[in-house]
Amino acid sequence: MKLYTGDLSPYSAKVRMQIYAMGIQDALSFDLPVQFMMGKMNEISPIGRIPVLEVAEGLIPESEVIAEYLDERFPDKALTGGSLKERADVRVVSRIADIYLMNNIFMSLSQANPETRVQAVLDLLIGQVRRGIGALEQHIGSGEFAVGDSLTRADCTLVPALWMCSSTVPRLGFDSPIKAGTRVASYWDKIQNNAFAVKILDEMNKGMKARLDGTERKMAEEAIARAQSKPSQ
Numbered sequence: 001m002k003l004y005t006g007d008l009s010p011y012s013a014k015v016r017m018q019i020y021a022m023g024i025q026d027a028l029s030f031d032l033p034v035q036f037m038m039g040k041m042n043e044i045s046p047i048g049r050i051p052v053l054e055v056a057e058g059l060i061p062e063s064e065v066i067a068e069y070l071d072e073r074f075p076d077k078a079l080t081g082g083s084l085k086e087r088a089d090v091r092v093v094s095r096i097a098d099i100y101l102m103n104n105i106f107m108s109l110s111q112a113n114p115e116t117r118v119q120a121v122l123d124l125l126i127g128q129v130r131r132g133i134g135a136l137e138q139h140i141g142s143g144e145f146a147v148g149d150s151l152t153r154a155d156c157t158l159v160p161a162l163w164m165c166s167s168t169v170p171r172l173g174f175d176s177p178i179k180a181g182t183r184v185a186s187y188w189d190k191i192q193n194n195a196f197a198v199k200i201l202d203e204m205n206k207g208m209k210a211r212l213d214g215t216e217r218k219m220a221e222e223a224i225a226r227a228q229s230k231p232s233q
């Protein structure tokens with residue numbers, strides 16, 4: 001199996017956290033294809049986004065689908081939660097993180113440049129993020145983990161989503177939507193000590209540093225030059 005992934009990509013980080021937590025090592029490698037760096041990821045996968053999981057039978061896009069595939073392929077290690085209701089709660093929290101937090105923050109990145117931004121668009125999207133956090137506040141557990149008393153896929157989606165809330169949203173000129181004294185804030189404080197969370201947070205911070213200091217751009221330019229100098233087959 002190969003996962004097409006990037007350090008800074010929160011949707012990829014979500015799948016990597018699951019892979020680390022499940023201890024999947026056999027025949028699994030990570031790669032960022034040069035086509036992604038060239039803005040041509042759709043030559044590999046029609047949706048044109050990472051992560052994508054390559055398995056013997058073909059490609060699987062969409063982080064949530066990959067996550068379910070991994071749970072089904074390795075059922076003895078699955079991170080789906082315990083009782084039927086707990087399993088539903090895991091999916092609800094994962095969807096809140098995915099659709100209402102990460103997706104809206106991603107969309108708001110299109111308005112990152114203050115010179116060209118349409119403030120009303122940004123206000124709308126960040127308003128939706130705050131609404132998502134409000135919903136999460138009602139659904140999240142009060143213990144160490146998002147649902148129940150062990151790590152589940154809900155944590156794997158929430159960690160990169162809350163990282164975006166706390167580090168990306170302020171870069172867009174808004175306060176972090178994670179407010180002190182809430183259950184979400186308490187969870188966020190605690191989960192950052194989890195070893196698998198630590199690992200992907202380090203990777204995302206490394207990716208952010210590489211983006212900000214120009215290393216990412218340099219590596220992409222070198223990879224593109226290498227790909228273009230290869231004789232076409």
Ligand SMILES: N[C@@H](CCC(=O)N[C@@H](CS)C(=O)NCC(=O)O)C(=O)O
Pocket residue numbers: 008009010011012048049050051061062063064106
């Ligand atoms: N719904 C998708 C979203 C994936 C996504 O947006 N990935 C970003 C990187 S984190 C991407 O590939 N962006 C490239 C683009 O938008 O062209 C998933 O859950 O996998």
